[in-house]
Amino acid sequence: xxxxxxxxxxxxxxxxxxxxxxxxxxxxxxxxxxxxxxxxxxxxxxxxxxxxxxxxxxxxxxxxxxxxxxxxxxxxxxxxxxxxxxxxxxxxxxxxxxxxxxxxxxxxxxxx
Amino acid sequence: xxxxxxxxxxxxxxxxxxxxxxxxxxxxxxxxxxxxxxxxxxxxxxxxxxxxxxxxxxxxxxxxxxxxxxxxxxxxxxxxxxxxxxxxxxxxxxxxxxxxxxxxxxxxxxxxxxxxxxxxxxxxxxxxxxxxxxxxxxxxxxxxxxxxxxxxxxxxxxxxxxxxxxxxxxxxxxxxxxxxxxxxxxxxxxxxxxxxxxxxxxxxxxxxxxxxxxxxxxxxxxxxxxxxxxxxxxxxxxxxxxxxxxxxxxxxxxxxxxxxxxxxxxxxxxxxxxxxxxxxxxxxxxxxxxxxxxxxxxxxxx
Numbered sequence: 001x002x003x004x005x006x007x008x009x010x011x012x013x014x015x016x017x018x019x020x021x022x023x024x025x026x027x028x029x030x031x032x033x034x035x036x037x038x039x040x041x042x043x044x045x046x047x048x049x050x051x052x053x054x055x056x057x058x059x060x061x062x063x064x065x066x067x068x069x070x071x072x073x074x075x076x077x078x079x080x081x082x083x084x085x086x087x088x089x090x091x092x093x094x095x096x097x098x099x100x101x102x103x104x105x106x107x108x109x110x111x112x
Numbered sequence: 113x114x115x116x117x118x119x120x121x122x123x124x125x126x127x128x129x130x131x132x133x134x135x136x137x138x139x140x141x142x143x144x145x146x147x148x149x150x151x152x153x154x155x156x157x158x159x160x161x162x163x164x165x166x167x168x169x170x171x172x173x174x175x176x177x178x179x180x181x182x183x184x185x186x187x188x189x190x191x192x193x194x195x196x197x198x199x200x201x202x203x204x205x206x207x208x209x210x211x212x213x214x215x216x217x218x219x220x221x222x223x224x225x226x227x228x229x230x231x232x233x234x235x236x237x238x239x240x241x242x243x244x245x246x247x248x249x250x251x252x253x254x255x256x257x258x259x260x261x262x263x264x265x266x267x268x269x270x271x272x273x274x275x276x277x278x279x280x281x282x283x284x285x286x287x288x289x290x291x292x293x294x295x296x297x298x299x300x301x302x303x304x305x306x307x308x309x310x311x312x313x314x315x316x317x318x319x320x321x322x323x324x325x326x327x328x329x330x331x332x333x334x335x336x337x338x339x340x341x342x343x344x345x346x347x348x349x350x351x352x353x354x355x356x357x358x359x360x361x362x363x364x365x366x367x368x369x370x371x372x373x374x375x376x377x378x379x380x381x382x383x384x385x386x387x388x389x390x391x392x393x394x395x396x397x398x399x400x401x402x403x404x405x406x407x408x409x410x411x412x413x414x
Contacts, residue, residue, distance in 0.1 A: 039130040042147035056114050056150065106150065108370045111119045111363060112135055 011085035011105060012061035014053045016043060016068055020076035027075065034073045041067050046103075054106045114381050115152025117369050121359065123160035128167050149174050152383060153300055153369060157181040177304035179296070187296035190326075192303060197310030204312050206397040215317040216254030218396060218404055222318070223255045224248050225335035225406035227263040230271075233338045235411040237345070239270050255318075260334075271341060274348060287344055289357060294340035294365045295333070301369055301386055302336070303329040309390040311397070332389060335406045339371060339382060342409075373407040382407075 016038055020031040035051075041064060043051035055061035061082050068080055085105055093100040120126070123138035128148070135144045138160065148170050156163070156179065171178055172193040180189040197203060231244035243266050247259045268280045272287065279285075282292060303313045303326055316327025324330065347361050369383040376388070385407045392405040 036130070039132075042132060042149065044145070053147075056116075106116060106146070108114055108116055110116065110146075111359070111366075112122060112124055112137065112144070 010058040012055045013088040015081040017079040117153045119155045126163040155179045177300040200310045203310035219318040223260045224251045229338040229409040230267045232409040232411040290344045302333040305386045305390040309394045375407040
């Protein structure tokens with residue numbers, strides 16, 4: 001099965017970006033809790049305060065968007081974005097001036 | 113939703129962190145992660161895999177079919193969770209109380225679907241299949257004439273033209289080993305989806321061998337077997353040599369859950385099709401329907 005065929009199911013990437021206050025102890029605690037919760041939901045850090053998750057279908061992406069909405073912290077500026085696998089694949093990534101390898105989506109079958 | 117299949121054929125240490133599966137590969141020291149809720153089937157096929165109890169508990173909580181293999185790399189065990197569905201005890205009760213006529217009708221539909229798929233597979237390879245088509249049309253309630261066995265006799269004699277004397281049995285000559293492997297994967301998928309639909313994979317509609325723990329899975333997987341046969345046929349065609357299972361063959365056989373099948377007029381991955389079949393079976397037990405939904409192999413290449 002080729003990947004284009006799987007892509008017909010609308011493989012999506014959910015991106016959560018956030019800026020949260022860290023002045024007081026309680027703010028930092030809220031920040032740490034929020035970060036832990038999105039890690040528990042299967043998000044991975046892409047950059048500081050920017051977490052991404054691969055979702056096999058549009059419906060699945062919606063589930064994870066809803067989960068993030070449920071745990072929104074009291075303070076802070078948060079963005080949730082869904083983009084298709086194709087759009088995600090067009091992202092250019094650099095380490096300094098050197099081009100870095102693009103992230104690969106989770107394969108349906110993986111052999112370790 | 114297409115669940116993932118993970119196969120472990122090398123020494124690895126499986127543990128969990130942040131509700132994710134962490135895989136430490138022993139040779140390279142590399143650490144990889146996978147979301148446990150996205151996994152459908154997980155296969156352990158190396159004697160040096162270490163797995164923590166919390167990984168097993170979390171896998172089962174997410175209704176993952178956990179397959180373990182023996183030292184000759186054939187699947188030996190299948191682990192499923194105890195509560196796969198909220199209405200489980202109600203569904204179990206309905207399943208136990210299912211009437212004999214209903215079970216016979218369901219078995220008739222199953223055998224018809226199986227023989228039709230076998231016939232269509234032969235048609236794809238331009239092998240004469242008139243006998244099978246006739247048999248498929250003649251299946252009676254409960255398959256009292258045992259058309260299934262008659263069809264199997266003809267089918268196995270003709271399906272692998274490269275092996276004129278081929279006999280299908282579990283400990284038989286290759287490519288029986290490939291078939292066993294593929295069927296074991298298929299059985300795990302079916303059993304997993306039965307549990308997910310709140311049914312008991314142990315109580316069959318036709319199979320009732322007292323030593324078999326997955327009678328219902330064996331019933332429901334029948335019409336899906338030709339899909340495995342198709343993969344095996346393609347492996348034989350492509351390789352010629354298949355006395356031993358190579359990783360590339362396993363990769364092809366493990367692609368079965370993602371294979372495209374046509375069910376109810378639409379294309380869908382095999383794993384999702386099985387889900388629809390088991391859901392339709394649950395409806396039959398509930399008394400809301402009398403029709404099992406099975407995929408149909410197209411008689412020619414699409």
